[in-house]
Amino acid sequence: MALNENLRLLPQRTMRSLLISLSHRRSLARVAVRSPLTRPIVARFVAGETLQEALPAILALKRAGLHTTVDVLGESVGSRDQAAAAVDRYLATIAALSERDLDPNVSLKLTQMGLEIDRSCCLENVMRVVEAVRGVSGFVRFDMENHTMTDATLEVWRAAHEVYPGVGVVIQAALRRSSADVDSIIAAHGRVRLCKGAYDEPASVAYRTRSAVDANYARLMERLLVADVQPAIATHDPRLIAKAISIVEREGIGRDRFEFQMLYGVRRDLQRTLMDRGYQVRIYVPYGTEWYPYFMRRLAERPANVTIFGESAGSLDVHVPLASP
Ligand code: FDA
Numbered sequence: 001m002a003l004n005e006n007l008r009l010l011p012q013r014t015m016r017s018l019l020i021s022l023s024h025r026r027s028l029a030r031v032a033v034r035s036p037l038t039r040p041i042v043a044r045f046v047a048g049e050t051l052q053e054a055l056p057a058i059l060a061l062k063r064a065g066l067h068t069t070v071d072v073l074g075e076s077v078g079s080r081d082q083a084a085a086a087v088d089r090y091l092a093t094i095a096a097l098s099e100r101d102l103d104p105n106v107s108l109k110l111t112q113m114g115l116e117i118d119r120s121c122c123l124e125n126v127m128r129v130v131e132a133v134r135g136v137s138g139f140v141r142f143d144m145e146n147h148t149m150t151d152a153t154l155e156v157w158r159a160a161h162e163v164y165p166g167v168g169v170v171i172q173a174a175l176r177r178s179s180a181d182v183d184s185i186i187a188a189h190g191r192v193r194l195c196k197g198a199y200d201e202p203a204s205v206a207y208r209t210r211s212a213v214d215a216n217y218a219r220l221m222e223r224l225l226v227a228d229v230q231p232a233i234a235t236h237d238p239r240l241i242a243k244a245i246s247i248v249e250r251e252g253i254g255r256d257r258f259e260f261q262m263l264y265g266v267r268r269d270l271q272r273t274l275m276d277r278g279y280q281v282r283i284y285v286p287y288g289t290e291w292y293p294y295f296m297r298r299l300a301e302r303p304a305n306v307t308i309f310g311e312s313a314g315s316l317d318v319h320v321p322l323a324s325p
Contacts, residue, residue: 015303020200023296054287073288074112083114104138144170146199172197173217193232234261
């Protein structure tokens, strides 16, 4: 039986856990990045391996009326030198965006800045990026990684946010703690990107069923929208997007008070539909050579994506229309 067919037979939850666990395998990453087979599929989710390759994609999104946040791919660096190199790549990216009159809005992972090596070294690195962003009146968002990083990420976010308000953070609806985290970030007038959560977390800390995660997402989204703290509603789920629209219409929340966010290459039809209806939509645009773990999480989110290795990458957009709330 072909590999694709074997994979299709796995329960979705098992498949998701398998793909997430494979995302940590450095030996597989080395094989994948060299393989010409993966390149066309990866290109669907990643705007290029270099800044020069990514810039035209960012410009094309801007011309189409979409906003962007740029992620210089990388996570869990193993040394201070690697963390410093990641900072340099961010500084070059921020300068290039600003010089070209593109949105100086970036997203980064704290383990890329050395969080697992040394907290104070990470904070120093992060502050170099924050200062660069502040210098061009831009914005930086700290992505959220697995639950063992949540406390440290929020702590670094608090320190950076006190220095410059244009620093946001991500909250994952999958985590049971997120309700309390949302309340404390709202109290600090912080800016939250709300997502479902891309990691395979244990039941002790996370909701494990889709319905429980979605219900928590809906609750947190309503709280953030009503609190008027410029939230980013990051999802491709048409039901949650329809729910967001019904909340903002009911509460009379202006379209400049929040934004939808989606990933590069995912549900491009929905990105445009929302933009055409007058909503602000920001696309998360990753680039860089360290694409393997990011790419594996994208496969895990929609295990059917694995089958695109044997098909056309065009099958990635499933045209589910916007549902009623
Ligand atoms: P859901 O998984 O239910 O998907 C809804 C529909 O969207 C699917 O039916 C499918 O049509 C489409 N879809 C979703 N993912 C797809 C994919 N990979 N390929 C093809 N179609 C897909 N997570 C995290 O833990 N920390 C973070 O910092 C971030 N940051 C972040 C930024 C932005 C802008 C977005 C949009 C998402 C994140 N995420 C994240 C990822 C997030 O947690 C989640 O894993 C994905 O967004 C998928 O969940 P949805 O909300 O789209 O719903």
